[in-house]
Amino acid sequence: MPVFAVVSMLVFLALRVLPVDPAQMSLPPSATIEQVEAKRIEMGLTKPVWEQYAVWLGSAVRGDFGESAQYRMPTSTLVLQRLPATIELATCALAFAIVFGVAMGLLIFAARGTVLASAGMVVTSVIMALPDFLLALLFILLLGVLMPLFPVNGRLAPGLSVPDLTGFLLVDTLAAGEPRLFLNALSHMALPVLALGLAFSPAIIRVLHSSLVATYQQSYIRQARLRGLSDRSILFGQALKNAILPVVVLVGTQFGGLFGGTLLVELIFSYPGLGNLMLRAMQTVDLNVIMAVALIYCATTLIFNSLADAGVYLLNPRLRS
Amino acid sequence: MKQQNVLEISGLDVSLPTGDRILSGVDLAIGGGRILGVIGESGAGKSMIGACIADTLPDALAVSAGSIEFDGLPLGSMTRATRRDLLGRDIGFIPQEPMTALNPALTIGQQFGSHLARIGFRWPKERKERTIQLLEDVHLPRSRELLSHYPHQLSGGMLQRVLIAMAFASNPKLVVADEPTTALDVTIQARVAELIARMVETHGASVLFITHDLCLAADLCDEVAVLYAGRIVESGAAETIIGSPAHPYSRCLSLATPTLSGPPRPLLTLPGTMPSALERSVMAGCELAPRCPVAEMRCHTDKPLLASTTTGHRSACHFPERVSAIQAPAEEPQAAAREPGPDVVLRAEGLAKTYIARDWIGRMRRVEALRGLDFEVREGEFVGVVGESGSGKSTLTKLILGLEDVTTGRLDAAGFAGSDRSAATLRALRAQVQLVFQDPQSALNPRRSIGSLVTQSLEVRAERPSRAARSAIARDLLAKVLLPPDVIDRFPDQLSGGQKQRVNIARALCSNPRLLVADEIVSGLDVSVQAQILELLKALREEAAISLLLISHDLAVVRHICDRTVVMFRGEIVEQGPVEEVFGNPRHDYTRALVAAAQGGTSLRKTMSQSQ
Structure with missing residues (x-):
């Protein structure tokens, strides 16, 4: 179990330092800067990283891994398929x-x-x-x-x-x-x-x-x-x-x-x-x-x-x- | 009509591919229901005889001459499959180390069952009943429960009983027992030997009993053959082979063996070592000649053959009549009168050690390894600690050397309290108290030269002596343990077991310790090498005023070099005092059992001490 926590944390951090913006990715390319900002707040990306991790972990243990940006469906459904x-x-x-x-x-x-x-x-x-x-x-x-x-x-x-x-x-x-x-x-x-x-x-x-x-x-x-x-x-x-x-x-x-x-x-x-x-x-x-x-x-x-x-x-x- | 021999070996040669012979011209015969002992030191080739019978010689070796007849049939003319079929059915084997001779992953019942299945018990139920009965025959308690036990759950003595039961399960005609008691505790040894003798009687088997132990062979065997350097040097009835040996080697062996009874005497030490197969090939005369106390010119040029002597033996010696003239050296008068000094080097008062053991689910269990030990070792005194495995001897060693902390009580070693385990104290303690290990081989780093091994402890000192100074010290130390100066540049692999143990002793002496702790230092060595080491320790005492705590299972060894003895049983001291008093007139039941076991309970050992 502790191994699992450490690994998930490492993966989470690694993905957060990537120079990509999940908010922007989840919106169509035509979205305005205001729309992206609003999305960022909605997705919790303005909070500190550890808080984001806690939120993610909280839903992950309930089986909710969020939505896939590409397929527009719950990640867990996709993975289980x-x-x-x-x-x-x-x-x-x-x-x-x-x-x-x-x-x-x-x-x-x-x-x-x-x-x-x-x-x-x-x-x-x-x-x-x-x-x-x-x-x-x-x-x-x-x-x-x-x-x-x-x-x-x-x-x-x-x-x-x-x-x-x-x-x-x-x-x-x-x-x-x-x-x-x-x-x-x-x-x-x-x-x-x-x-x-x-x-x-x-x-x-x-x-x-x-x-x-x-x-x-x-x-x-x-x-x-x-x-x-x-x-x-x-x-x-x-x-x-x-x-x-x-x-x-x-x-x-x-x-x-x-x-x-x-x-x-x-x-x-x-x-x-x-x-x-x-x-x-x-x-x-x-x-x-x-x-x-x-x-x-x-x-x-x-x-x-x-x-x-x-x-x-x-x-x-x-x-x- | 002369009864046919069960085993008849004649003119057996076993050679290396180079032609050097490991065994040469071995003749042995065992009659029905008889026990033949083959006595020899390591390297004599005694285990090769069993390997020839089983057809399990190492790849490099081959039978190059002679024949082995089993039950009238020559083994050499049989196919491999036929010979293999004899094993376990007509020929049983009892191994040297019962602890490793059973499969650790299978239960006793499974292993016994597969053996019974092979020898013709078809039904599982039948096999089970038979196993239980056979285990009861060798006096194993609760044999039904044992079936589901794994080997590691049984003691060495119990495992050897299982293996003996297995060896006799098929009512074999011949049983080969290769040092079957060597790895066992003293009190168990005697019982296992007894068991073998009784099984021979009930099953009518003949036994080839391979051993290094003269006294044991004399006790158990009908006939005995003494093997030296691959050749039988003497053979004859067991009763007389110790009482009136007809070959110098047999005589020297018995004079080199410490005894528990009779007046104390120094041991005879044979100079040098047994020649190797390669060295033997270039020897024109008797293989023993270079070490023999009564050899003369003819012995070096002319090989003696086995011939009958007046004592009814067959001996391979030109001068069998001179054998009785070989005597142990006389005791030096001042040695006998020596008194220990006033200083106490080691003192234990109410010493106890408790371990906390945890099982797999984390439950704690207290194991009392030592309880209320009181004893002391004075300056220049040799004290022997005797006891069997599990008696707490090793724990005591660890406490003395400061490797573990004392639970309660006091321990003073060379003036340092056992409760003070600071790094500085421990370093100072270890200059004063040194340990010599049981296994001379594994205690020496094979990549270091002897010279650097001996002075290794100086390398970590603050005022580290120069290389030249260290090698001078090494030369002194090697001379002290009677090793030739040229070993200084050699490596451990190039030395014999006895020489390695000398190196270990020299190494321990390097820091001029006041106390030497010797843990079973001679138990892995041959009798003649053991004698050399024991005499060396005695000589060191005269010279260096050193104290010795000798931990040993061998009472005769302790009696031979120690002034006092401490008998340990299940973590407690049950008896202590001067050796002659304790062993001559044991008070505690356990000491009595130890002494009885060591004496083998027969008259033969008495014959041995009287003849000397």
Whole structure:
């Protein structure tokens, strides 16, 4: 909570020092100076900054983030419309990153000492060197243009629509009993999810691998081998539960990066989520929207940090007693 | 008909890729239901024998000659999978460090269950019942509750019982126990050794018992093999190996071991160190020859082979008849008559320390680490503090060094009150009171030369001596701890464990302290190295009029170099007085238990002290 207060204050101050006048922005260009002055007073912009912040905070905690200057509608409505798309994208990307990263980490470790493992490590390093937006462009080129397997634009094919229940397309299409639409939504998500997830996975592979190496030097692994347990049951039954802890911490602390990555990836795929909203808001200096979205990014990071702490706590019995 | 041996190792060589041998020509045989002890100091290669049996040699090492037959079948001709299948089923292992040998993320029940599943218990219910029964067999109380406990919730002794139960769960033919009691408290050690002996009886298994502890081996084993520098130098019946050893090394080891009974005597110190695998490769004669008190020319040129002796042993020595002539050095007369000086260097009156612990939801709990301690250390006096883990020994050390504040009572160390913890007082205190740590390795910064480590404390002084002056001081200090002058430019990694501990002592002596606090300083060291350090401390007392507070779990060590002892139990002093009085005629139940545990409760230790 205190973190949240500090972040909101910082964002608020940063936006207030910008040389733009919210009052002027919210009026048509033809407005007279008197009209702008009146608007300034109406918007409370003549009061001291800390008082403005208090007013903003007061309404923010009630869910009122003011009106979007560009869209002429409440910011909260706007954000809530876009939020599910981004959550869906980020969740799928994270799931892909975890499944792919853990599987690859285990594979490379199980093949340790062979050419396969070194090759896996090289591939991992290559992916690590490519940022998510570059991967997105590469996938568009490879799987969208050269070999057009997946659509590269939006969340659904033009002309299709789904009754809006939750905003999560994968959920809504299934709820509407439309498997065809579900697959269409899924294929639209494929490339952005691949780009975001793949960019995040090398860290998981690396951390899991080195954590497994360290775990295998522990004497309980040696003792398990002396009890005659098979390699497979040593890896899955003994080592993994200990070796996964750093991965949980990594996912929790680095999820913010993946979530932030949606900004550019959404732009590249014209994906109607928070990222695109944020970019538009920045271009048009839509201050209320920028504030609200920034706070969502911040909240997501904090929530995942706490989730990781809880996960480690659950997985590590030594912390529990 | 001669019964077949369960394990028969013949002519076993384990080599580095360079051809240097870690083990050479090892012959061992264990009959059904027998316990064979393999005794050796670190670096002798004793753990390699277990690794050969388990097929878990480190990557760089390989069996280069010889064979291991298990139950009549040569292990060398089996596939890796077959050999692995034997483990946990026909061959059980008891590890050295029970605290790290169980998976911290899994409960006792889960780990035991997965082992039982492997050895053929198919149903979870059946596994659970069997686990409970096996845990009861090793005298673990409330075994049903233990199933849902994690390893960190159990003590070392309890964990070792769990591991012993696991090792015997499949009724194996052979159990390899690698130093199974070394990491445990004294009173637990004896009980765990007893438990192993009893399990052998009920399960009819044979045991390969690897240890550095002569007395323990003598107590527990039927036969014993002494390993030195990768070679078996003596083997035979356990009862006689200490009473009438037929190899100089065995004799020297037992003369280097402090005892709890018999007249006090100085320890025999073997000069030098055990040769490494590389050094052995260029030795033409006996590996012990450079250190052996009875060696002559022939020993340096001609390798002795294991041969039967008159005492019924097999000994690899050209002159087994000379062994009994090896004697510990005579006590210097003035040493015995030494009296402590009149000054009191350390005095505690009603000393107590209470910690406030908080659990995860912030509830406070008071932990009384020390309660009402009264004792003193006079000038030039050596006092031994004995007690097991949790008795408050470490807390006492922290208070003496001013690392933590005293809760109630008085503590005077070298004239400074423990309640005054101002920076200036603490600095002055630490010139007078110095600490030597248990682990010689981690106490030394690996990036500093020995010379600069020894005089490091001078660098922070206001009147800091010049570099040349410091190196002169370092040379003096190194000479005091009997290290050769050329170590001054070397780094900690280039020294052996014993040498490092000497460096630590030299370092503590740098500020000419009045009191040295030594926390288990010899417990990680081999017997022969321990003897060197103990004799060194004795010599320092003659020379420097220093007082010593030796914290140790080993009563024999305390008896050997201390004048008085303080016995601690759960944060209190239960008994104190002159060592001979306290250990010879213990009054408190706990002291009695400690003494009994240290004596192992058998006649063998008496044989040992009589023969000397």
